[in-house]
Structure formats: C-alpha cells, structure tokens
Amino acid sequence: MRYSATLLDHFLNPRNAGLMRDPDGTGVDEYESCGDLARFFLRVRDGRVAEVRFQTYGCGPTIAAASAASERVAGRTVEELLSLKPQEVEDAVDGLPEDRKHAADVVAGALRAAALDALGRYQGEVG
Amino acid sequence: MSRRVYLDHNASTPVHPEVVAEMLPYFGERFGNPSSVHGFGREARAGVDTARERVARFLGAAPDEVVFTSGGTESDNMALKGIAFARGRGHFITSKIEHHAVLRAAQWLETQGFAVTYVGVDEHGMVDPDEVKRALRPDTIGISIMHANSEIGTIQPIAAIGRLARERGIPFHVDAVQTFGKLEFDVDAVGIDLLSFSSHKIYGPKGIAGLYIRKGTKMVSVQHGGEHERRRRAGTENVPGIVGFGKAIEIRGRDMKDEHARLTALRDRLWDGIRARVPEVRLNGHPTERLPGTANLGYRGVESESIVLGLDLKGIGVSAGSACTSGSVEPSYVLVAMGVPLDWAMGAVRHSLGRSTTAEDIDYVVESVEPIVRKLRAVMPVGAA
Numbered sequence: 001m002r003y004s005a006t007l008l009d010h011f012l013n014p015r016n017a018g019l020m021r022d023p024d025g026t027g028v029d030e031y032e033s034c035g036d037l038a039r040f041f042l043r044v045r046d047g048r049v050a051e052v053r054f055q056t057y058g059c060g061p062t063i064a065a066a067s068a069a070s071e072r073v074a075g076r077t078v079e080e081l082l083s084l085k086p087q088e089v090e091d092a093v094d095g096l097p098e099d100r101k102h103a104a105d106v107v108a109g110a111l112r113a114a115a116l117d118a119l120g121r122y123q124g125e126v127g
Numbered sequence: 128m129s130r131r132v133y134l135d136h137n138a139s140t141p142v143h144p145e146v147v148a149e150m151l152p153y154f155g156e157r158f159g160n161p162s163s164v165h166g167f168g169r170e171a172r173a174g175v176d177t178a179r180e181r182v183a184r185f186l187g188a189a190p191d192e193v194v195f196t197s198g199g200t201e202s203d204n205m206a207l208k209g210i211a212f213a214r215g216r217g218h219f220i221t222s223k224i225e226h227h228a229v230l231r232a233a234q235w236l237e238t239q240g241f242a243v244t245y246v247g248v249d250e251h252g253m254v255d256p257d258e259v260k261r262a263l264r265p266d267t268i269g270i271s272i273m274h275a276n277s278e279i280g281t282i283q284p285i286a287a288i289g290r291l292a293r294e295r296g297i298p299f300h301v302d303a304v305q306t307f308g309k310l311e312f313d314v315d316a317v318g319i320d321l322l323s324f325s326s327h328k329i330y331g332p333k334g335i336a337g338l339y340i341r342k343g344t345k346m347v348s349v350q351h352g353g354e355h356e357r358r359r360r361a362g363t364e365n366v367p368g369i370v371g372f373g374k375a376i377e378i379r380g381r382d383m384k385d386e387h388a389r390l391t392a393l394r395d396r397l398w399d400g401i402r403a404r405v406p407e408v409r410l411n412g413h414p415t416e417r418l419p420g421t422a423n424l425g426y427r428g429v430e431s432e433s434i435v436l437g438l439d440l441k442g443i444g445v446s447a448g449s450a451c452t453s454g455s456v457e458p459s460y461v462l463v464a465m466g467v468p469l470d471w472a473m474g475a476v477r478h479s480l481g482r483s484t485t486a487e488d489i490d491y492v493v494e495s496v497e498p499i500v501r502k503l504r505a506v507m508p509v510g511a512a
Contacts, residue, residue: 008440011433017506035473036430039508055508057428060436063506 003061004094010064015071017063020053025078025118029109031102036062038110040070044118047077054110061096061103068092069107078122081115084108131442132488136328136420136481137277137305138446142371143330149374150332153367161364162355171366178373185376186322186339187313194338194356195369199304202323202338203228203271205360206300209346210269210321211236217268218242222254222283223464224276228323229302233271242266251413252281252465256288263295271300274310278448278461278477279412280421282310289318298344304328304336305418308379309387320344326368330482331375335368382482390419390480393489397478398422400493405500411448411462411475420480423448425462425471429503434476437499443492448475 003011020041030037036058043051052070056062069089073081086104089111090096096103133141153174159167161175176190183190196202207219207229221233223245233243244262248254254272270292275282285301292299300321306312307324314322321344325336340346340359352361394417402408407427426434431447438445448459458472467475478492 003436011436012440012502014502014506037508055506057507058430059432063433063503066506 002097003064006068007061007064007093007096010067010093011060014063014067016052016054016067018053019055020051023053024121025114025116027110027113027115027117029106029113031058031106034058034102036102036106038062038066038106040066040110040114042078042114042118044078044122047079047122049074049076049078049081056107058103058106059100061093061100062106064093065089065096065103065107066110069111073111078115078118082112082119084111084115129442130491131444132492133444133483134478134480134488134492135444135446136484137280137418137477137479139327139333140330140481141483142327142332143375143378145378146331146371146374150367150371153370157366161366162353171364174366174370174373175364178369181373181377182324182337185308185380186324187315188339189342191357192339192342194340194359195364195372196336196338196360197334197365198336199226199302199323199325200228202304202325202336203300203302204232205338205349206321206323207232207236207269207271208349210298210300210344211239211241212349213345213347214268216240217266218244218264219269219271220244220246220259220262220267221271222246222248222273224248224252224254224461225271225273226277226302226304229271229273248281248464250465250467251416252276252279252411252461253413253416254283254288256284256291259288260291263291263297267295267297269298269300271302273302273304274306274312275303275418275421276412276461277305278459278475279423279465280305280418280479281413282306282416282418285319286317292320293318308376308383309418309420311383314339314341326372326375329375329379332368332371335365335372337372386482387419390484393480393484393486394420394422394478396486397480397489397493398424400489401496404493404497408500409467409471411465411467411471418479420484421477422480423475423477425467426474426476426500427471428507429474429500430507431474431476433503434474434496434499437503438476438492438495441491441495441499443495445492446477446479448472448477 023041024044089104159171161172308329322339411423462472
C-alpha cells in the first residue's frame with residue numbers, strides 16, 4: 001500500500017468532517033490543476049482554535065490530510081495557524097507520495113485562509 | 128487480507144491454467160527459433176502455426192491474414208501508419224473515444240501531413256454511421272472505429288460503418304481489443320479490412336497481440352528487418368506468447384456464449400443493486416448495446432479515486448474514470464465526449480467482470496459501495512466538482 005496506516009485511518013474515519021454553524025473564520029484553498037478543494041471552519045475562543053470542521057473534495061489523501069490537520073491544529077492560537085506549513089500537514093499523515101503532496105498544500109492553504117479570516121473578523125470587532 | 132474481488136478485467140486478466148500448461152514446453156524443450164530449418168525450429172514453427180490457425184478460425188479469416196504483434200498498441204499503430212504510408216497522403220476518419228493507441232497515432236499522422244476527422248458520440252457513447260458518412264471526403268484513405276470502448280463498454284455499429292467503407296473501397300480498421308474473444312463476429316460479414324486484437328484481455332499472456340489484415344489490403348510495414356510474419360512485421364516471434372494466445376482464443380470459442388449470458392446477468396445485478404442503495408448514481412454507457420462484463424457508474428459529487436481507494440481497502444479492484452496524476456486531473460475524455468456533466472464524470476468508476484466473478488462477489492461489492500460513497504459525500508461539499 002502506498003499510503004501510511006495513519007493516512008488510511010483518517011481516510012476511513014475522518015475526524016471533524018462537516019459544516020459549522022456561525023464559524024468565526026472560514027477558508028478555502030483549491031489546487032487548480034487538480035480540482036482538489038479543502039474548506040475549513042474555525043470556532044475561536046480567547047484567540048485559540050476551539051473547534052475545527054472541514055469539507056474536502058478530492059482524492060483519499062486530501063480527505064485524510066484535512067482530518068489529521070483538523071486534530072493537530074486544535075488549541076493553537078490563530079496567529080500560529082497563519083504560518084502553518086504543508087510539511088506539518090504531511091507529517092500528520094505520516095508522509096505523502098510525491099504525486100500527492102498537493103494534499104498537504106491545499107489543506108495548509110485552507111487552514112491559513114481560515115485563520116486570516118478569523119483574525120480579520122476579530123480585529124474588525126475590537127477596532 | 129480477507130475477501131478479494133477483481134473487477135478490472137478490461138485492464139487485464141489472469142492467464143488461464145490451460146493456457147499456462149500449453150505455453151510451458153515452449154520455454155523449455157521447444158525453445159527453437161521458428162525461422163530455423165532444423166527440428167528444433169520446426170517444433171516451434173508448428174506451435175506458431177497452430178496458434179495462427181486458431182486465431183484465424185475465430186475471426187473467420189485465413190491464417191496468412193493474421194500477423195502477431197507485441198500488443199494492441201502496436202497493432203493499432205501498424206494499422207493506421209501502414210495504411211497511411213502505403214498511400215502517402217490523404218484523410219482518415221476515426222472517433223473521439225478511441226483508445227490512445229489510435230488517437231495518438233492519428234494525431235501523429237496529422238503532424239506528417241495527413242488529415243483526420245474525429246467524429247463524436249451520442250450520450251451513450253455510440254458513433255453515428257451517418258456522421259461517419261458525412262465526414263467522408265474524396266481523399267479518405269482509412270476509417271478506424273473501435274468495436275467497444277474499454278471504459279464504458281458501448282458496442283459500436285461497426286457493420287453499418289463497414290458497409291460505408293466497403294462501398295467506397297476505403298480500408299476499415301477496427302480496434303477489437305475489448306471484444307475479441309468476448310463477442311462473436313466475422314470479419315467478412317462486417318466488412319473489416321484490419322482488426323486489432325489482444326491476448327491479455329482474454330486470459331492469455333501479456334506481450335502478445337495481433338492484427339488481421341485482409342488479403343489485398345495495401346499496407347507498408349512499420350518495422351523492418353527479417354522475413355517474419357510474411358515480411359509484414361519483422362522480429363523473432365514470441366513463440367510461448369503466440370502459443371498461449373492461440374490456446375486462450377480456443378478456450379474463448381468454447382466458453383464465450385455461456386460466459387456472455389452469465390456476465391450480462393451479473394453486470395445488471397451490480398447496477399440494480401447499487402442504484403437501489405445509492406442515490407445520485409448513473410450508468411455511463413449504452414443501456415443494452417454494451418460489453419457483457421462492463422459497468423461504468425458515475426457517483427455525483429464524489430471524486431472517483433477516493434471511491435477506488437475505499438474499495439481497495441475492502442479488497443476490491445476497480446478503476447477510476449478520472450485519475451489525478453502528476454498534479455493534474457482530467458475527467459475521462461470518453462465521458463466528456465459523451466457530454467456527461469463534470470460533477471458526474473469526476474465520480475466515474477469502472478467495474479469490469481470476468482470468468483472468476485461470482486454473484487457473491489457482486490453482492491459484496493454492492494454492500495461495500497454504499498457506506499463508502501455515503502461517507503465520502505458527508506465530507507465533500509456539494510457542487511465542488
């Protein structure tokens with residue numbers, strides 16, 4: 001099997017999949033040449049990620065990467081999330097084959113976009 | 128691993144045990160070169176001759192009209208380029224849903240000064256003979272239409288197209304890689320001048336295929352060298368492969384009719400079972416004029432590779448209609464030509480059944496598909512494709 005046991009587990013049993021009512025931040029990223037898409041929803045409390053939900057459209061690794069990343073980023077500050085690297089997402093699924101690295105790119109991109117959105121809303125409220 | 132179910136017979140098939148038994152001596156004591164005049168060579172030659180007769184009998188052809196090649200791709204290339212370069216210039220007609228071996232050979236011929244018309248298909252993937260007729264030009268030198276498409280299984284009206292070609296004396300090539308040994312046909316009755324066929328789709332070995340060339344068809348060789356295959360295809364014959372191929376087609380002649388009925392019933396059991404359980408699923412391909420073992424199903428809004436992975440984890444081998452390779456994903460060009468909407472085309476999964484497939488296998492696949500698609504749809508945003 002070309003995928004890790006961790007990746008397959010997340011693919012078969014995705015954590016935190018689905019929509020969120022009234023999120024504090026949402027972000028989408030799409031891998032243009034492939035059509036893979038990830039959308040994240042964040043609930044933020046005291047500047048930290050309290051709850052994560054996601055939807056993805058794409059091959060198995062993209063679903064797994066979104067699920068694994070959703071667990072990994074819970075509890076982090078929104079500022080920290082702004083600099084989330086694809087490598088960290090890839091590490092969360094114990095590696096990706098070369099031709100599936102875009103799964104980590106699209107998931108990291110969507111999470112950064114969601115963090116930016118949450119930060120903007122927060123600053124909008126206090127400013 | 129618990130249960131394993133192989134539903135990818137249009138990709139390849141396991142070699143039949145009787146075929147393996149027939150081939151084995153030709154790796155050992157009958158190793159000779161068929162071109163050699165001594166006894167060792169004559170033994171090998173006898174094996175090749177028997178195989179050629181078996182293939183010819185199945186096609187309703189003469190043995191010397193059969194040329195063995197290394198694969199369906201070589202046969203298609205030999206057919207198109209052989210016609211083209213025997214004439215030097217002119218126009219071809221083919222379809223948009225041909226195998227890449229025909230499409231890319233045709234595209235290459237365009238770069239060499241030949242003209243090509245690619246006719247379309249209807250929503251079932253069927254070529255309209257009238258469209259072929261309208262595409263004819265005074266300088267048309269060849270028509271190449273496949274017998275059945277590997278992805279969707281739709282069987283083309285080759286008899287009607289063959290008549291058009293014959294009335295005008297235009298060579299007619301049929302890529303029958305997916306139908307040879309699965310459907311009954313006679314090259315004379317259908318008016319075929321060239322026909323590509325392959326071994327590993329019918330429980331024969333890989334690396335061996337053939338091209339039927341009607342006597343009198345003006346062709347040039349694309350591979351030059353020795354006098355093999357009546358100077359039509361140079362190179363020492365793949366004797367064990369040819370012998371195996373001959374046995375494989377003999378077995379198909381024996382089993383084909385029963386298998387046709389059995390697989391058609393199983394194919395319909397699969398489709399009926401899945402559509403009863405899974406919402407928003409469609410059958411891609413002709414409802415009836417279709418290969419007995421082929422069912423291409425499109426799941427709306429789900430990416431096909433994720434379904435293939437989900438089924439793979441249940442021990443089921445099927446193939447995806449779209450593939451994400453090297454960072455780019457294209458919906459199947461066949462489904463696009465049929466006008467299948469993108470959000471359905473991206474979720475296309477091909478199931479191709481074969482001699483090992485049982486009703487229990489089909490029921491297991493039906494039961495496995497529903498939760499996989501349901502879970503994937505829960506993750507995937509509606510309308511993302």
